[in-house]
Amino acid sequence: MKKLFMSLFSTALRIATALGMIAIYANALSLEQFTHLAVGLLCAQITCIFVDGGVNNEILRSARLESIAQNAKRLYESIAARLAVSTAISICLVMYNLLTTTWDNTVISLAAFFSGVLSSINETNLVNLKATNRFKDELINSTAQSALIISISCFVLISPGLAALSILFPRLFTTGVLLRGIGKNNMRKIRNRMSIKSVFGYYTRLxxxxxxxxxxxxxxxxxxxxxxxxxxxxxxxxxxxxxxxxxxxxxxxxxxxxxxxxxxxxxxxxxxxxxxxxxxxxxxxxxxxxxxxxxxxxxxxxxxxxxxxxxxxxxxxxxxxxxxxxxxxxxxxxxxxxxxxxxxxxxxxxxxxxxxxxxxxxxxxxxxxxxxxxxxxxxxxxxxxxxxxxxxxxxxxxxxxx
Known part of the structure; x- marks a missing residue:
């Protein structure tokens, strides 16, 4: 029961954080700017549907049955594949926005897009913590992320021009913390897996x-x-x-x-x-x-x-x-x-x-x-x-x- 409440509280905290963040931007930005932010987040959600590869389901089924090294390898492969494919998609998003709207709206949309992608990667890490019975770690991570995201998002209330930075920076920081938690030399291990062969092999396996x-x-x-x-x-x-x-x-x-x-x-x-x-x-x-x-x-x-x-x-x-x-x-x-x-x-x-x-x-x-x-x-x-x-x-x- 204690684990249920810890997991429920950490999930509810992340939900409240996401809603609070959107509420801040809805009140701070014009309807046009908020529309582009919302569309950027939607594009990220759609992208993640196709590039996540069902890794969360695989983790739930296999996490307690495999070694720590296998578990870390799975996370490295997932992050590399998702970053590689998402980056390619973001180029298309930028080209479309530059043809249809202003540069400022394009930057907001792109920042929202990568914020959504990085949020999905961080969520996989939290799912992995649950699946490996580390509910306390999940709660600590969720609390730290929520405090960071809400506090930095409030900067947009001071100046709407800070919208792109305030929505993207917290996700970049929490992703960096995630990578440190997986193990040493993580960027090298991820970079080595960002090839067409590795990405193809990842999706073939899944x-x-x-x-x-x-x-x-x-x-x-x-x-x-x-x-x-x-x-x-x-x-x-x-x-x-x-x-x-x-x-x-x-x-x-x-x-x-x-x-x-x-x-x-x-x-x-x-x-x-x-x-x-x-x-x-x-x-x-x-x-x-x-x-x-x-x-x-x-x-x-x-x-x-x-x-x-x-x-x-x-x-x-x-x-x-x-x-x-x-x-x-x-x-x-x-x-x-x-x-x-x-x-x-x-x-x-x-x-x-x-x-x-x-x-x-x-x-x-x-x-x-x-x-x-x-x-x-x-x-x-x-x-x-x-x-x-x-x-x-x-x-x-x-x-x-x-």
Missing amino acids: KHYTLDSVFSNLGAQLDAILISVLIGKEAFAIYQPTSRVLSSSLNLGGVIGALVIPRATTLHSDKNIKHYLLGSFFVFGLVVAALFFVFCNYFLSILFGSIFSPSLDIEIILTFMIIVRFLAAGAGSYLTIKGQQKKRAIINAICAVSAVVFTVMYGYFYHINIEVILRILLALQVVMMIFYVLSVVKYVESVFID
Whole structure:
């Protein structure tokens, strides 16, 4: 129970820090500047979906079963591959921004992009600390990061011109601390792995984890992607705080996952593993959904202003979405333990592609808004959850060929 509270507190602290940071920038910057910051963070989230390679799932499954040297090697490979691919993508982002907006907005967007990428790398390190039973270290790291990020972000309240520096510097510093913690000569070890051969080998090794992670995380970000593409960047900027609260609520699944997945691997009865995972995720999901429904609107009104608060209908849709995704996460965790990432990837791919197709077709024939997009996504995520659960109880085992 002590470990649960330490992990829950450290995760909640990081969530509060991210929301507080966004609130600071939303109040300090103009809507145009905040829009470019929000789009930069969204580009980072999308990039991380495709370049993280599912390493967090691999860590949760393998961290307690491997040596310290193997664990460090996995982190080195992950950091090298993600930095190499993200740097290439950032060049495209800069070129697009220079053609469509001012230099100042380009710098803000690029700083937000790398801030998101480095945040993802740091999050992997925290997942690794959880998976290796170092919850106290996770709490210490989270507290130090939060204090640094919020204190430096406040500089933008003094001068909006400091936006790029204040959003990027804390992430650069915490990444440097992370690298020191992994071991000596870390930059050399990372640099040696930043080659096409090494990056290709990294993703080849993680192929089923990668496919599973891409479609799973893509499904979690489809609301932000579809809203920004089909409705516009300004609409996404207004929805972004709500999206961040939703993502943060779903990320709380990492707390329960880091505790129950490693423990589930030690259970001998297959039936007990299923009940343990499904029950833990479902109960925790109900708690998170209830907190989201009660506090989301009030919380966003205070931090961001009434313009950023979701309607009651949107709040209800997102509440049910949280419950559905937590139950799907419980079933998906069982498939991960059993080495069925390919099965998860197939289900996620079908649902993610279907959601995009249905939403685009609806927008072509009818007027579309944020609520309609979220209703379509909720329906497809219910389908995904049903397939997950059916796969776990082996009712559709014959449909998927390993």
